[in-house]
Amino acid sequence: MNKESRKFKKSIYMPLARIGKSFASPKRLEILDLLMLGPTTVEDIAKGTEMSVANTSQHLQTLLESRLVEFEKKGIYSYYKLADQAVADIFLSLQILGEKLNTEIQSLIKEVHSQNEAIEKIKMDQLIERIKNEHVTLIDVMPKKYYELQHIPGSSSIPLDELEKNLPTLPLDKEVVAYCRGRYCLLSVQAVKILKSHGYKALLLEESASDWNSKTDEE
Numbered sequence: 001m002n003k004e005s006r007k008f009k010k011s012i013y014m015p016l017a018r019i020g021k022s023f024a025s026p027k028r029l030e031i032l033d034l035l036m037l038g039p040t041t042v043e044d045i046a047k048g049t050e051m052s053v054a055n056t057s058q059h060l061q062t063l064l065e066s067r068l069v070e071f072e073k074k075g076i077y078s079y080y081k082l083a084d085q086a087v088a089d090i091f092l093s094l095q096i097l098g099e100k101l102n103t104e105i106q107s108l109i110k111e112v113h114s115q116n117e118a119i120e121k122i123k124m125d126q127l128i129e130r131i132k133n134e135h136v137t138l139i140d141v142m143p144k145k146y147y148e149l150q151h152i153p154g155s156s157s158i159p160l161d162e163l164e165k166n167l168p169t170l171p172l173d174k175e176v177v178a179y180c181r182g183r184y185c186l187l188s189v190q191a192v193k194i195l196k197s198h199g200y201k202a203l204l205l206e207e208s209a210s211d212w213n214s215k216t217d218e219e
Contacts, residue, residue, distance in 0.1 A: 038149035179205035
């Protein structure tokens with residue numbers, strides 16, 4: 001291999017390695033997961049990931065340096081977002097790969113599923129069909145600020161901590177489908193348990209608002 005080819009490859013792999021390094025942090029992965037919903041302030045990212053603003057800023061700086069995120073200043077706040085849809089695609093591929101190859105991840109998911117075997121689940125295609133036929137009531141159980149960033153059209157925002165007081169607003173004669181942020185968000189699982197305990201026909205949507213957008217974009 002000649003020197004020019006070796007120099008070129010080295011120049012390519014160095015920034016690629018920096019991108020890979022950016023993924024090598026549980027908290028940065030959590031930040032990317034949160035940003036899949038849309039532009040978010042440092043303060044809200046810190047709250048959502050249970051970190052200090054200082055630590056959050058450090059992680060965001062690493063993500064900025066690897067070009068995975070970008071930000072825009074609005075007044076006194078900085079809003080961060082994913083730099084490209086490809087970042088979301090890679091993040092989802094990483095989750096799928098981890099679930100396929102890592103036995104620890106497999107065990108954790110299996111444990112959660114075994115604890116919630118009684119919960120009936122629904123796929124996105126099924127949900128779309130039932131929405132068309134007006135057979136379901138769809139609720140988003142994330143905090144309202146995340147609902148405002150991204151949600152499935154036709155859904156109502158009922159955060160988990162407000163669900164019980166809002167039960168009278170939900171019809172007992174329709175299925176109630178709950179969803180939250182993504183593959184590892186368990187808020188909707190808790191919501192379905194609460195709904196079932198009060199006599200509702202409740203189902204869990206296994207996908208998120210991002211999956212809805214991807215699905216409808218394809219059609």
